[in-house]
Structures are given as C-alpha cells and as structure tokens.
Amino acid sequence: MAIMETIYVKTGKEEWKTTAKFWMTLFGINFACGVATGIILEFQFGTNWSNYSWFVGDIFGAPLAIEGMLAFFLEATFISIMFFGWTKVSKGFHLASTWLVMIGATFSALWILVANAWMQFPIGMEFNPDAARNEMVDFWAILFSPVAINKFSHTVLSGWVLGALFVVGVSAWFILKKKDLAFAMRSIKIGAVFGLVASVLIIWTGDGSAYQVSQKQPMKLAAMEGLYEGKEGVNIVAMGLLNPAKQYDNEEEVFIMKMDVPIPKLLSFLGYRDFNAFVPGINDIIDGYTLSDGTVVPSFAERQASGKSAVQALADYREAKEVGNDSLAVMHKATLDENYHNFGYGYLEKPADLIPNVALTFYAFHFMVALGLLFLVVFAAVCFFIWQKNIEKQRWLLWIALLIIPLGYLAGELGWVVSEVGRQPWAIQNILPVSVSVSAVSAASVKTTFFLFLFLFSTLLVAEIRIMVKQIQKGVED
Secondary structure, eight states, X not given: OHHHHHHHHHHOOHHHHHHHHHHHHHHHHHHHHHHHHHHHHHHHHXXXXXXXXXXXXXXXXXXXXXXXXXXXXXXXXXXXXXXXXXXXXXXXXXXXXXXXXXXXXXXXXXXXXXXXXXXXXXXXXXXXXXTTEEEESOHHHHHTOHHHHHXXXXXXXXXXXXXXXXXXXXXXXXXXXXXXXXXXXXXXXXXXXXXXXXXXXXXXXXXXXXXXXXXXXXHHHHHHHTOOSOEESOOOEEEEEEOTTOOTTSOOOSEEEEEEOSSTTXXXXXXXXXXXXXXOOXXXXXXXXXXXXXXXXXXXXXXXXXXXXXXXXXXXXHHHHHTTOHHHHHHHHHHHHHHGGGGXXXXXXXXXXXXXXXXXXXXXXXXXXXXXXXXXXXXXXXXXXXXXXXXXXXXXXXXXXXXXXXXXXXXXXXXXXXXXXXXXXXXXXXXXXXXXXXXXXXXXXXXXXXXXXXXXXXXXXXXXXXXXXXXXXXXXXX
8 A cells, every 4th residue: 555655646646546545445444353353362361361461461561562552553543644634634644644554553563473472482581489470671682582573574574475465366356357457457566566575585584483493492393394303404394294193102104195395404404504403303302312512402301300390499489488588588599590491391291291283283384385385476477477468368367366365364374373383382482381371260261252252253254354345346436
C-alpha cells in the first residue's frame, strides 16, 4: 500500500490512488479481525499461565507493554488518517500516515518477537530468590539478542511474502476474469517484484535463524532434521519419511525413506560454519558429548541433578531467610546461583521429557522450506512473464498464483510450529518447563474456553473471508 501510494504522490496519476485504496480496504478488514482475535492471548497470561507470568513477568511484560504503548498506538492513530483522511490532509501527510501504519505494524512485530525470542534464549536477567522472580538487568541485551534479531527479520519477511502472495493471487483472479485489467496489471507488478525480493531475503534470514537454533537449541535442530545420532560432516535431509517406531532408546531405523540435499556436509556448515563440525543428535544431547575443542556438554542426568539442586537450594534459602539464618541463606544462594542455568531440569522426570515431537517438528520444517521455494519460483515466473509482456496469456500460472494464497498462511503457521513445538518442553529454555508454567485450573475449564474460542474465531474467520471475497468481487470501481 505504501509503495503504491508513493507512486501516486510522485506521478500524480489517480489510478495509483485507486489501486492503493482498494488494497487498503482489504487490509482494513484483516486488521479489524486481527485486533479482535489477538487481544485474547494477553488475557491468557493471567488466566492459564499465571505461574509463568509470576516467574518471568518483569521481563516478558516489558516488551509487550512497549508494543501496546508505542507500536500499536502508532499504527492505530495513523490508520484512521490512512482510511479517512484522503480529502482532509495533504498528499504528503497522508502518504506519511500510510508509511507510519506500516512502520507501526512492523514495530508491533518487533516487540512481540523480542518477548518470544527471550523465551527461546533467556538473557539479560537475574533471578531474585526473595521474590522467586526473574528480573531484567540488561534491556539492551534482550532487545538486541541475536535470536531476537533473526526471529524478527525472518517473521517480518514471511509477512512480506504472504502479503505479496495475496496481492499477486487476487490480481491474477482479476486477470483471469478479464476485469479491471489495468488495475490488476499494476498490482501484480508491485506484488511480484516485492515478493521475489522478500523470498530471496528470507533465505538469508532463514539461514541466520537456523544458525541461532544450532547454537542455542541443539535439540530443536536435531528434531528439525530427524537426527538421533550425532556425527561430523552432516548433510541436510531434503525430504524423508520418518519411522514412527523410532525412539531415542531403541535401535530402529530413523527413516523409512529419505533423500539428502546434494551438497555434502551442508548441515554442519550451516549450523556451525564448518563443513566438518560435529552436529549432536537427540541421543547425544541426552547422553552428553564432547566437542572437538574439548568442551564437555553434560548429559540429561547431570543437568537434572543440577536442576534439582537449584530447586532444593531455592526452597532451603527461603526457609533460612524465614528463620533469620543469614549465613545459611548465603550458602544456599551460592548453590542456587551455581546451578540456576539448569533450574528447569529439576522439574523433568525422565530423558524422554526433553525430546519435542520429532515428527511434527520435522515435517513442519521441511514443508515450510518446500513452500518457501515454491513461492520463490512462482514470483520469479510471474516477474519473467511480466517482463515478456504476456502474463495475461499464462492462465496456468495465474491459476497457480490464485490457488497458493492459502499456502502462504500455512507456511507461516508451519514456521511457528517449528519454533514453538521444537523448543518443548520449555516455556523458558532450560529454566521453566511448560508443565510448571500453567495455572491451577481444571482441564475442563481449559477445554471449555478452548472450544468457545475455537467456535468464536472460526465464525470470525468465515465472516472475514466472506467480507473479503465480496469486496474483491465488487472490483475497483466500487
């Protein structure tokens, strides 16, 4: 929208104003439904996740509060000017409002993703045993965490790809229907070029995200690749069918069928920037392993023992403080500080608790990558035929562009499945398991609210799609 309106302001051509206003209408429908559904999650922190909110609320709440006060109010303020200010403000001010809506939406993503990235890689905090809470000590370390930067870049670019798919697909429908052709050609050019650039950039950010996963969450990387036994010079699995009988403690084959990427040792290079680097598998992470530089990575049993020491030390510290025995409290706090990095392991019972759902993570990751490559090819093909000035004759490509719109949403969701399922059992990596994060509410209450929201959100989804489709069918002139 911002690019289209910029062209209108620079050229003065009214058709670009009409084009921008059409897409703004569809954006407005989606924005309204997004606000209505998104706010529910914030209430869940106090209802279903009260232990989590108490334990890390001082840190987790800060970026969410900034998102609400700065980013959301920024976009909410200027979105009204963007929609209703065409005849009320100057061209320049209106254009600035459109760009500020885009910037505000992007900043919303930034703060939300900073919060999520901190859950994946907790940094910039200290644990206060008196309050039993984690407290922020370095805001900038949290904001500029390498996990946060990569997660933000990758997620925003995935949104750009999805937006481009939507614009290209809807424009393709107009071309197929031979309706509003001039508008459709303007839109498909912007969407295809924008999508192609975003698809190339997302490969780069995806590499950065995978590198951070290999460094900070090796179990997630092992699940993404179905890697049980670590080794040096590991290749990437291009596609494969996992053996459902495979467990970490049996000798079953991992794959029924698999095909590697035809570039040797690629996973080692992408994960550790060394073609011969050792990539730990699920069994190695559970049993412990030693790197080539002599670094010893402890086993699950060792981390569990350390975690239990930390949990017990916290209880002993609080008990010593209650009876006024400061010297004993100091001793227990030293034990707690020494073992706190494994605190969450004290709540896990068996090695299998450390393993995420391997099949779900593996398939989600590989389908996400496959869809990303599909989108890149489609954008490139559309750009090529636009350059050849015969895109309207490529009905097969126009149908593909239209039909893959839902796959853009699916690819984004698959990315979040990899991110969130792949880090299980952790709500906060190594510090707080999901099982300890939940509120003391009955399963029946959770099920009831879940199905209520499922019904409500499904109804809103149907309504949104119907309104969106009806608005598209009206065409540009209306």
